[in-house]
Amino acid sequence: MSSPAQRFTGKIALVTGGSRGIGAAIVFRLAKEGAAVVFTYSSSKSKADSLVSRIQSEGGKALAIKADSRHAGEIEHAVAITVEQFGGLNILVNSAGILGLGSVDDYSVEQLDNMYVINVRAAYVAAQACSKVMNRGDRIIMIGSVAGARTGFPGSSAYSMSKSALVGLVRGLALDFAPRGITVNNIQPGPTATDMNPPDAPYLEHVIALVPLGRLGTADEIAGMAAYLASDDASFVTGASLTVDGGYLDLKPV
Ligand code: NDP
Numbered sequence: 001m002s003s004p005a006q007r008f009t010g011k012i013a014l015v016t017g018g019s020r021g022i023g024a025a026i027v028f029r030l031a032k033e034g035a036a037v038v039f040t041y042s043s044s045k046s047k048a049d050s051l052v053s054r055i056q057s058e059g060g061k062a063l064a065i066k067a068d069s070r071h072a073g074e075i076e077h078a079v080a081i082t083v084e085q086f087g088g089l090n091i092l093v094n095s096a097g098i099l100g101l102g103s104v105d106d107y108s109v110e111q112l113d114n115m116y117v118i119n120v121r122a123a124y125v126a127a128q129a130c131s132k133v134m135n136r137g138d139r140i141i142m143i144g145s146v147a148g149a150r151t152g153f154p155g156s157s158a159y160s161m162s163k164s165a166l167v168g169l170v171r172g173l174a175l176d177f178a179p180r181g182i183t184v185n186n187i188q189p190g191p192t193a194t195d196m197n198p199p200d201a202p203y204l205e206h207v208i209a210l211v212p213l214g215r216l217g218t219a220d221e222i223a224g225m226a227a228y229l230a231s232d233d234a235s236f237v238t239g240a241s242l243t244v245d246g247g248y249l250d251l252k253p254v
Contacts, residue, residue, distance in 0.1 A: 007231045009034030012086040014078060016069055016126060017096025019044040021194030022143060024051055025219035026093050026226045027062065033227060036061035038082040040075075040096065042068045061086075069096040069122035070114070079129040091230045092130045094123045095143040099196050101155045101203075112158050119162035120169070127173050127184070136181035139230045140173065142166045143222070144186045146243050150250035152210045153203065163188070167241045174239030183238035185229050190245025192217040206252075213246035 013030045017023040018039025028051065031037045037055070041048045041064060048064035055062040065081055067074040082089050100107065100115045123142050130140060147156055148163030166186050173184040191197055191207045193216040201207075208215065225244045228234055 006034040007227070008091070011035045011090040011230075012082060012088050013037045013091035013093065013230070014082045014089055014126075015039040015093040015095055016067070016075065016078070016122065017041065017094075019048040019051065019064070021095075021196060022189060022192060022219045022222045023093070023095035025223040026095060027051060028055065029220070029223040029227050030091065030093075030230065031055045031060035031062055032058070034060075035091065036063075036086045038063045038065060038078065038085070040065050040067040040069070040078050042066070042096070069118045072121070072125045075122055075125045076129045079126070079133065083133050088135075089130060089133050090135075090138045091141070092126055092134075092139070093141045093143065093226055093230075094126045096122060097143060097145075099159055101159065103155050104157055107155075107158050115158055115162050116165075119159075120165045123166060123169060127169075131177070134177075134180070134182050137232075137235075138182045139234075140170075140177065140182065140184040141226055141229050142170055142184075142186040143226075144188045144241060146188045146190045146245040146248045148186075148188055148241070149243060150248060152248065152250045153206060170241060171239045178238065183229075183234065185234070185237055185239070186241040187222060187225050187229070188241055188243040188245065189222045190217055190243065190248040192219060192222060194219055209252050210249045211246040212249065215246065217244065217246055 018027040019041035144166040145163040170186040
């Protein structure tokens with residue numbers, strides 16, 4: 001692949017939830033900058049295969065693995081396959097996540113548990129698996145949400161809770177990994193144009209009113225922050241939760 005910046009030549013990355021949306025943009029960006037990228041998906045095989053083909057056709061290296069983040073063993077297996085196929089693992093981006101909305105009156109404990117397992121527990125499991133194979137200078141990046149910092153509308157308590165958990169997780173992981181020179185950070189995207197935020201979503205008008213820049217973000221804009229955090233430029237950034245959100249507010253401006 002031809003790009004002026006080849007910051008990740010020789011690096012090996014694993015992106016969970018890389019078949020679509022923000023994860024796919026991060027996969028493409030890291031590959032474009034020279035990394036060999038493995039990514040997981042749970043059901044979108046054809047989208048995953050297309051992304052691999054696109055990267056390979058531009059001279060990059062990519063491998064898609066079906067691994068459901070609900071199962072710890074499948075995440076651990078994805079880490080093991082990455083190391084086996086490419087000889088190591090330098091950059092983990094945990095992007096797999098789901099959005100569940102509903103008032104506390106009717107959002108069930110079963111729904112809450114499912115979201116917790118994917119959005120929170122899987123992030124811990126992936127970091128734990130990486131702790132066995134990562135070395136000095138390597139990077140762990142979580143994809144949280146601005147909802148972990150500010151909650152702009154009712155019905156988002158469970159999702160906000162799951163993303164707030166990542167704020168604490170990266171603070172703790174940053175301490176565990178610091179002696180080994182591995183950084184751990186959390187990107188908090190604002191509303192971003194993906195399947196999770198389709199153009200016909202009933203809440204979209206309300207959401208855009210909360211964004212001073214007046215639009216949804218793009219997956220590429222989130223990928224830019226991921227590439228920065230994965231790069232040598234971010235060597236002194238750890239334990240941080242960084243918003244990329246167009247200035248997202250939690251109340252409509254008057
Ligand atoms: P999308 O719904 O567009 O894509 C979700 C991705 O996660 C897909 O690749 C999907 O795989 C994967 N995924 C979902 N569940 C699982 C699972 N159980 N196991 C493995 N992979 C899974 O979402 P976005 O790209 O919008 O979101 C990516 C991350 O960014 C999420 O963590 C989300 O919470 C966060 N985020 C998104 C925002 C937005 O506005 N879009 C705002 C703030 C945060 P498959 O294709 O196989 O289903």
